[in-house]
Amino acid sequence: MSDAHNESIIKTPKQLVGAVVGFFLVTVIGIILLVQYVTADKLTGAGSNSQAPEEIATRIAPVADTGFTFKDVNAPKVLQAGDAIYNSTCAACHGAGVAGAPKVGDAASWSARIAAGYDTLVKHAIEGLRAMPAKGGNPDLDDVEVARAVVFMANQSGAKFKEPEVPAAPAAAETPAEPAK
Structure with a gap:
């Protein structure tokens, strides 16, 4: 080899x-x-500032605090305008004429209802009638708010109803008289 x-x-x-x-x-x-x-180069990427105090506070914040508005149930109620009530509650049915609801702006479908009178319209809206639930399905509404919504819808459809008055708050109890001496 x-x-x-x-x-x-x-x-x-x-x-x-x-x-x-x-x-x-x-x-x-x-x-x-x-x-x-x-x-050699300082590169930044997603999550590079994850230990910043703002980022930590965002991560540990309670989930229930985002997107909710807390209401003070003991505060006096602020009554909404008729158009606001219509947009939030009534428009779902009265905007499209769902389940026989008269469409807002359609004078023909509202004429018989307007002829029945303001008090009848408000009574039916508060108590409900046929397919319409009481207060349009929103029990949180005050009767004055429902009446405002009825006036708004009826006036948009040819009526000339006047905006309902807000009932006065109950008068404060009179102070007791001083005992006789």
């Missing part, structure tokens, strides 16, 4: 140690340069 294939550049143990050390040195220097290249 020929010895030509077994010949190597490394002939002594000293050369072997030098080659191994050189290999590790080149590998370590390559890793160091690669790390320097990757970390």
Whole structure:
């Protein structure tokens, strides 16, 4: 056999140690340069400011606090205007004529109802009639608010009803007279 294939550049143990050390040195220097290249620029990405105080406060805020308006049940009620009540409650049926509801602005469908009179219209709106639930399905409405919505819808359809008056608050109890001496 020929010895030509077994010949190597490394002939002594000293050369072997030098080659191994050189290999590790080149590998370590390559890793160091690669790390320097990757970390040289400060890159920002999604979530990079996740430890900022504002971000932490947003994450731990109670879910129930977002998108809700709390009402003070002991505060005096603020009555809404007729158009606001119509838009929030009545328009679902009276805007499209659902289930036989007269469409707002259609004088023909409102004429018989307007002829029945203001008091009858308000009574039917408050108590409900046929497919229409009482107060249009919103029990939180005050009778004055329902009357305002009726006046708004009827006036849009040819009536000339006057806006209902808000009933006065009950008078404060008279102070008791001082006892006689």
